[in-house]
Amino acid sequence: MITLQENIGTLKKKDLIIATIIAFIMGLFFIYIGGIPLVLTFIPGLIISLGLLYFMYNKNIELPTAKSFVPLFFASFAWQFLHFNEEFVTGFYTQFPNLFGARAYSVERFVTINMISYFAFSVGCVAVFTKRLKFLVLPMLFYIVYGMIGNAITHTWWVIFHKDYFPGFFTAQFYWVLGFIVLSTFLKSKKATFITYGIFAVIVIPLIAFVELYHT
Structure with missing residues (x-):
């Protein structure tokens, strides 16, 4: 029987070390499975996620309780499958990949990237709140930062930039709200959440815009 641990406490130095390795x-x-497109999008999201862990450690912010966070996390995760479906069928x-001058992903590669990621996100959340493996906050935080916030920002940007529908746009719009709710619950700070949105946009949008313009 799986028992959720309500009070997880704060991150320790060893959690940061292991999370950095992860x-x-x-x-x-x-980089290996996605090439340049993921370098320009996933890697910044990963760096921001790791930065948030260090922020939580330095500010001694306690992780949320399982009761307040786990249902919310998996509810948002359920929406991700609808987003994946929209991306897949469109x-x-x-x-x-074509935005960045890269070859199109095969169906097998696209599904593999997403399914391995979803496995890591869900197992990470369960392990954190059942086994107190707090270093596994990183993959679940990456899902929040890129899977929700990043998807909202980038999909909206691509529609604005190309003045046309871009695959995944409609379901990504819900993440403007859902991502804010989930991250602010996790960080216990609306201000830090607003700043995270801003940092992601300031870093990623100019980066992908420059590369897209270069390849047009």
Whole structure:
């Protein structure tokens, strides 16, 4: 029987060390399986996620209780499957790489990237709140930062930039609200959440815009 641990406490130095190693491994995986498109989108999201962990450690912010966070996390995660479905049926795996002058992903690669990621996000959350493996906050935080906030920002940008529908746009719009709710619950700070949105946009939008313009 799985028992959720209500009070997880704060991050420790060892959690940051292990999380940093995990971030490095995740980064290598993204580069290997996704190439330049993921370097320009996933890697900044990963760095921001790791930065938030250090922020929580330095500010001695306690992780949220399981009761307040776990249902919210998996409710948002359920929406991600609808987002993945919209991307899949509208050809995101071909249009997304083409933005950066890269070859289209095969269906197998696109599904593999997402399914391995979803496995890591969900197992990470369960492990944090059942086994107190707090270093696994990193993959679940990456889902919040990129899977929700990043998707809201980038999909909206692509529609504005190209003045046309971009695969995944409609379901990504819900993340403007859902991402804010989930991250502010996790950080216990609306201000830090607003800043996270701003940092992501300031870093990623100019980066992907420059590369897209270069390849047009």
